[in-house]
Amino acid sequence: MHRFLISFALFSFALLSTSCASAGDSDADIPAANEAQTETPPIRNAEATNTEATNTDVTHNSVMTEAEKFNVWKADFMQRAVAQGYSQDLVARLIAPATINPKAIERDKTQPEFTKPVWSYVDGAASASRVNSGETKLANFRTTFDAIEARYQVPRHILTAIWGLETAYGKIMGSDDMVSSLATLAYQGRRRTFAEREMLALLEMVQDGYVRQDQLVGSWTGAMGMTQFIPTTFRDYAVDFDGDGNKDLWESEADALGSAAHYLSRHGWRASEPVMEEVRVVDGFDYGLTETTKRTVNQWTTAGVMTMNGQPWTADAGFLEAKLIAPGGHRGPKFLIFKNFDVIKKYNNSTSYAMGINVLGEALRGNTVISTPWPRENEALSFEDKKTMQRKLTALGYSTGGVDGQVGPNTRKAIRAWQNSLGLPADGYMEQDLLARLLAQ
Ligand SMILES: [Ca+2]
Incomplete structure (x- = not known):
């Protein structure tokens, strides 16, 4: 707190897994702001996946081999891309070589059965080795950071x-061919x-000439470079910070960090x-105010915070x-x-992620x-526990909006209502002993 009080006038993240680091992107397990209020989609958002049916198209003809079905989808997509105005040459050069990425097929089917508690993520984010490496990077790229801060604040x-x-x-940027990975995800349905939207963005990127086709390497989920931008984010926010004519998020620290700052x-x-x-x-604080209620700091003070x-x-902070x-x-x-927490969630729509960024970032400045x-x-509750x-x-009349083993806003709301009915702190957080109590009811 003293840090904030003092430095308020100043400025006030393997993982976990690799690339799509934050694979746990949805806020499923962590009380967070109402994600539905997100104005613009974050770079990677689990909600961005869809479950649209694909059984109406030719790619699901069982007589064809997988590769044949993939090629049917690909020919169709190429035709549609050309119809949208991309040149035949570009489309043929970029898309025709695409092949099925087996990793994208496999991993995309895998559903997480167990989610780590928030503290595991946060602890891992600010591990000693990540802090040490970060301090070295801060020292090595001091002048680059000076310029980036001056431009983007x-x-x-x-x-x-x-x-x-x-x-x-x-160090871990992914080595999958972007076009094949996205083509596989698109084909799969x-x-x-x-x-498909991301593939069109790749076409634009190459068409506009600020990246080369051979640079388009990343994670099977479609994220590229040191800051893991998906193609639409790359197209809209990547900058050529070092001015060499190439938006190089793979090899140029200045471009990657400048692009993240721009975003x-x-x-x-x-x-x-x-x-x-x-x-x-x-004591006795109303936990029903957590997660979605937005108030000024002064109002929170009045409410017992x-x-x-x-x-x-500080006077300024109060407002x-x-x-x-x-x-x-x-x-x-x-x-x-604060607002900046939500801005970080635009990068990755996860409360754990935003906390991890802040905890690591402050650790890099020597703060706990x-x-x-x-x-x-x-x-932590298992996937099965959560469904139970x-x-x-739901049976008790507190609708969770379905039984999917994911604790989102609806489930937390139901937990709160149940907690309220027993006079328990309505924090929307289910622990094993509370679960036992619920099940005994
Ligand atoms: Ca550059």
Whole structure:
């Protein structure tokens, strides 16, 4: 808190897995803002997947081999791309060589059965090795960061954290052919709208000449370079920061970091505001206010929210709007989250991710931002536990909007209503002992 009070006038991420780092992109397990309120889609958003049926087209003719069906889809897509105005030459050169990426077929079918608790993600994000490497990068690219901050007013520690969480500072960028990966996702169908849209963006990128076809390498999910931009994001936000004529997010740190800064800036980054601040709340605090309610800091103070050290907020801070989150329930740490938190979620629509970026970023500046212990003794609910919980809540009249094993806003709302009925803190957070209590009911 003192950090915020003092530095308010200043500026106020393997992983976990590789590329699509944040594979856990949806906020399924973590109380977060209402994702439906997102104005523009984040770079990668689990919600962007779709489940449209594809059984009406020729690609599902069972007599054909997989490769033949793929080629039918490909010929059709190429025809449509040309009809949309892309040159026949370009389309043939870029799309015709595409082949099925077996990894994209396999992995896209895999459903996560178990989600790590939020603290595992946050701990991993700011591991000692990631902090050490980040400090080295900050030192090695000091002048680059100076120039990027001057142009975009996005602080270097946040950019470094994104670089670190996305690709371990450029070490794990994915080595899959972009066109084949996206073509496979499109052919497969579950993400056809997304993948075809991204393929058209690849055509545009090559057509406009600021990237070369041979550069189009990344993760099977379609994310490229040190900052893991999908093609539409690349097309709309990548910059040639070093001015060599090539938007090189793979080899040029200046281009990659400048592009990330440009992205955050265009999504409303506020240089003079914090990302999140840990807070305490009074006994009997109404946890129904967490997650979606937006109030000014002064209003939160009136509602019983306090700084960790008990000092008042600065006058300026009092007027900032914030939401309150308790990602580990009422026994864990609570945070006021500000506009910049939502801007980070435009990068990856996950509360855990945004927290990870902030925790790593602050660690790179020598700050520890979470002091309250997480409720680690509580074993996280399994996928089956979550479904059992959803069935029981629904049976008791608290609709979870379906039984899918994913704890999203609807399920948290149902948990809150059930908690309220028993006079429990309505934090929307289900623990094993609470689950036992629910099931006994
Ligand atoms: Ca460049």
